[in-house]
Amino acid sequence: MKELVCIVCPKGCRLHVDDENGFTVTGNSCPRGAEYGKNEIQNPTRVLTSTVRLSGGAYRRCPVKTEKAVPKGKLLDIMKELNHVEVASPVSIGQVVLTNAAGTGVNVVVTKSL
Amino acid sequence: MYDLIVVGGGPAGLAAANSAWQKGLKNILIVERDKELGGILNQCIHNGFGLHRFKEELTGPEYAARFIEMLKDTGVSVLLDTMVLEINDRHEVHVISAQNGYQVLQAKSIVLSMGCRERTRGAIGIPGERPAGVFTAGSAQRYLNLEGYMVGKRVVILGSGDIGLIMARRMTLEGAQVLACVELMPYSGGLMRNIVQCLQDWNIPLYLSHTITDIRAENGRVSHVTVHKLDENRQPIPGTNLEFDCDTVLLSVGLIPENELTRAAGIEMDPRTNGAVVYENMETSVPGIFACGNVVHVHDLVDYVSAESERAGAAAAEFVLKGQREGKALELKNGADVSYTVPQKIRADDVGKAADVFFRVRRVFKNSVIEVHDGEKLLASFKREHMAPGEMEHILLPRKILDSAQGGQITISAREA
Numbered sequence: 001m002k003e004l005v006c007i008v009c010p011k012g013c014r015l016h017v018d019d020e021n022g023f024t025v026t027g028n029s030c031p032r033g034a035e036y037g038k039n040e041i042q043n044p045t046r047v048l049t050s051t052v053r054l055s056g057g058a059y060r061r062c063p064v065k066t067e068k069a070v071p072k073g074k075l076l077d078i079m080k081e082l083n084h085v086e087v088a089s090p091v092s093i094g095q096v097v098l099t100n101a102a103g104t105g106v107n108v109v110v111t112k113s114l
Numbered sequence: 115m116y117d118l119i120v121v122g123g124g125p126a127g128l129a130a131a132n133s134a135w136q137k138g139l140k141n142i143l144i145v146e147r148d149k150e151l152g153g154i155l156n157q158c159i160h161n162g163f164g165l166h167r168f169k170e171e172l173t174g175p176e177y178a179a180r181f182i183e184m185l186k187d188t189g190v191s192v193l194l195d196t197m198v199l200e201i202n203d204r205h206e207v208h209v210i211s212a213q214n215g216y217q218v219l220q221a222k223s224i225v226l227s228m229g230c231r232e233r234t235r236g237a238i239g240i241p242g243e244r245p246a247g248v249f250t251a252g253s254a255q256r257y258l259n260l261e262g263y264m265v266g267k268r269v270v271i272l273g274s275g276d277i278g279l280i281m282a283r284r285m286t287l288e289g290a291q292v293l294a295c296v297e298l299m300p301y302s303g304g305l306m307r308n309i310v311q312c313l314q315d316w317n318i319p320l321y322l323s324h325t326i327t328d329i330r331a332e333n334g335r336v337s338h339v340t341v342h343k344l345d346e347n348r349q350p351i352p353g354t355n356l357e358f359d360c361d362t363v364l365l366s367v368g369l370i371p372e373n374e375l376t377r378a379a380g381i382e383m384d385p386r387t388n389g390a391v392v393y394e395n396m397e398t399s400v401p402g403i404f405a406c407g408n409v410v411h412v413h414d415l416v417d418y419v420s421a422e423s424e425r426a427g428a429a430a431a432e433f434v435l436k437g438q439r440e441g442k443a444l445e446l447k448n449g450a451d452v453s454y455t456v457p458q459k460i461r462a463d464d465v466g467k468a469a470d471v472f473f474r475v476r477r478v479f480k481n482s483v484i485e486v487h488d489g490e491k492l493l494a495s496f497k498r499e500h501m502a503p504g505e506m507e508h509i510l511l512p513r514k515i516l517d518s519a520q521g522g523q524i525t526i527s528a529r530e531a
Contacts (some may be wrong), residue, residue, distance in 0.1 A: 005310050012306030012500065029499070046311065049160045049173055050287060051259055058149065060262035063159035063175050072315065079287050093179060111159065112175035 002041055006033045017041045045069035049111070050082055052097055057089035057114040064097055065111050070104045077102035089114050117141040118430050119207045119221040121198050121375065124153020125416050126227035126407025126423040128181040133427030134225075135188040138435055142190045143219070145209055147197045151185075152178030153229055154252070155416065157259045160280050162307075166417035177416060201226075201379050203400045223402045223430040226376055226390070227423060230369040230408040232277075238367055240272070242329030247336030251277040251366040255284070264288060266362025270339045271295040272326050274302040274309070276414065276504075278366020283312035285364075292316070293358050296324045296341050298348065301478050303368075303504045305414060321356070329363060336361050369412045376405065386454035387411040393443065394460040394469045395429035396422065401438050404430050411456045411472070414506050418472075425470075439464045444519055449487065449527030451476045453503070462516035469511045473526055475501045481531045484509055488519040501528065 001020075006013040006028060015037040018024045025037035039045070047069050051061035064085075070078065078101045085097050091110045098108040117139040120127045123146030131144050150156065155163070158174030165171055168180065185192075196211035207219045232250040249257075249265055255277065257263040267290050271278045274297040282292045295313055300323045302309055313320050321341060327350050328340035339358045342350035371389040382391045382399035389410040390398040396406050406426035407419045432439075441463030446455040455473045462469075479501040486494040486509075493515050501507060509526075516524075 005306060007307035007310045046315070047161050047171065048287075051159060051262070053262070059260045061260060063173060063259065065159075065161060065173055075287065079289075093176065111173040112156070112179065 004037065004040055006036050008032045008036050044072040046072055046075060048075050048078055048108075050079060052082055053086040054091070054114060055086065055088045057091075059114065062087055062091055062097075062114055063111045064108050066101060066104075067107045067109055070101065070106050074102045074104050078104070078108070082108065115141070116143050116219060116221040117434050118143070118223045118225060118427075119205075119219060120144045120225045120227060120427075121201065121207070122146065122153065122227040122229060122407075122409070123148075123151040123192065123194075124227065124229050124407065125155055125178065125181065125419050126229065126409070126426075127153075127225065128178070128185060129420040129423035130225045130227055130404075130406055130427035130430070131190045132181065132184050132188065133424035134431045135190055135427075137428045137431035139431045140189060142188075143221075144190060144192045145196050145198050145207065146192065146194050149195055151182050151192065151194075157252070157256045158280075159259050160284070163416050166415065167420055174416075181420070198375060201375050201403070203379060203403070205402055222434045223404070225423075225426050225430055226398070226403065226405040226409055227407050227426075228372045228375065228409045230371045230412055232365070233368040233370055235365060237370075238365075240326050240329060242326075243331040245329070245331030245334050245336050247331075247361055248329065248363045248365070251275070251281045251364045254362075254364050255281055258284060258288065264290070265364075266290060266336075266360075268293060268358075268360040269362045269364060270326070270341075270358050270360045271364045271366060273297060273366035273368070274304050274320060275366035275368065276304040276308050278364060279304045279308040279312040281364055281366070282318050283316060286316045286318070290362075292318045293360055294318070294341065294356070295320045296326060297322050298325045298344065299323070301502065301504070303366075305504060324356075325350070326363070327355070336363055339363060369408065371409045371412065373409060376409070379403070381405075384454065384458055386448070387456065389456075391458045392456060393439070394457050394465055395432070395439065396426035396457070397429060397433070397439070402430075402433050404433075411454065414504065418506065418508075422470075422472075444516060445523040446471065447523055447525045448473065449485075449525040451479075451528040452526050455526055460511075460516060462513065462519075465513050465516060467513055469513075469516060471509050471511055471526065473507050474503055474505075475507060475528045476503060478502045479528060479530065482528055483531050485527050485529065486511065486515065487525045487527065488523075489521050493518060493524065497531065498528075 343354035441461030
């Protein structure tokens with residue numbers, strides 16, 4: 001039995017996930033909580049947001065994010081890859097700056113037109 | 115002569131200007147001191163914005179872009195790099211910029227949307243030396259996310275407000291070691307989801323009922339921080355000290371609405387919120403001057419700032435096109451375990467079906483009820499499964515309840531069910 005706090009909404013339900021019996025979730029107040037509990041124990045994922053180097057723009061950094069949630073264990077690997085990414089102004093929202101980040105199959109895209 | 119001048123082009127000002135345009139005002143100006151619109155959202159590169167508003171998780175810059183795009187379809191004018199120095203009850207707005215010098219602009223209505231700023235080390239009086247390396251979390255966020263400077267390598271965070279939590283994760287991702295997040299109160303000031311995603315995901319310990327009792331320096335830079343556990347009177351308990359070798363202290367110890375302009379204009383202030391006293395339509399004590407967003411009270415979610423500011427913008431349009439609301443005002447008082455209410459006054463005659471009321475509770479509640487009283491008489495009650503000071507509460511007060519209040523004031527309170 002694993003315990004965790006649901007982060008789907010601000011309520012913060014304390015979930016119990018039975019990892020020995022089909023990942024049954026108790027303590028949730030809504031179906032979204034049950035789904036979060038199941039995923040969080042088996043394959044926790046997060047959207048990664050960071051910045052990459054920008055030349056010729058109003059600022060020195062351009063904000064980016066992974067297009068979709070990626071496995072938690074891959075976050076620092078993607079950060080390492082982003083250290084080598086540099087873009088030049090102009091860039092626009094949604095523009096891909098890194099494909100298949102750390103082998104996740106997920107792209108990293110620009111979040112601000114600069 | 116402008117129909118409306120909006121002071122500040124962050125999320126509140128953008129939403130207010132858009133909404134006033136939709137409601138029929140044509141000659142609208144936003145005055146912004148920065149070189150671009152969007153306000154603090156520009157440095158909030160993390161996601162989680164817009165879940166209510168757009169039903170998707172956006173980053174700060176993406177959320178701002180949605181509103182800036184909307185503005186492009188309107189005739190709203192924008193003055194960037196321009197500082198407002200003074201406003202007054204004649205609806206004059208004194209502005210200054212390198213480009214246009216000093217100007218006095220005249221408006222039929224004004225929306226105040228200046229936002230808030232962070233409490234600093236001076237405001238909370240942390241003992242110890244005064245070296246470099248002590249930042250407010252928001253300043254560090256700007257350095258890191260916009261300017262591209264890493265502010266430190268070994269970090270202790272004081273306060274568990276949302277910006278501090280977000281920066282704990284951000285600094286960790288960029289390779290810093292965040293040694294601890296230290297919170298004075300027995301509960302966190304931030305959203306639970308941020309405690310999980312920003313601290314627990316990265317094994318950063320959260321010390322509740324603790325505070326920094328000493329900051330030491332070497333060569334002018336932070337080198338060491340001492341933290342103590344606090345007793346129930348918030349006094350350090352001898353012998354409970356934790357010692358951290360670090361080069362950086364980030365402060366996330368609260369936000370203060372930025373109201374110098376408001377005070378100087380003689381607008382009535384509320385000491386509980388540090389913002390203007392507002393009516394149901396976000397109008398201040400000076401007719402035709404409205405206020406919205408974090409300059410009125412500090413919000414947790416930008417989605418709610420947008421909604422509140424749209425009401426303010428619509429109300430400015432109503433003021434210009436139809437004239438001043440004349441209804442008799444009912445006062446809202448905070449009762450047990452409620453720290454403030456916004457609005458503070460409601461003109462029931464001018465409320466359509468219901469009035470929105472926002473407030474914060476003073477402590478953490480499990481199963482509980484929010485009660486609305488007229489003297490001893492209970493007018494309405496609302497059930498809640500969970501409430502916390504870090505999470506703004508909202509109730510919708512139906513017109514007929516407002517009409518049933520006899521005493522000229524109603525009280526909002528919270529208690530266990």
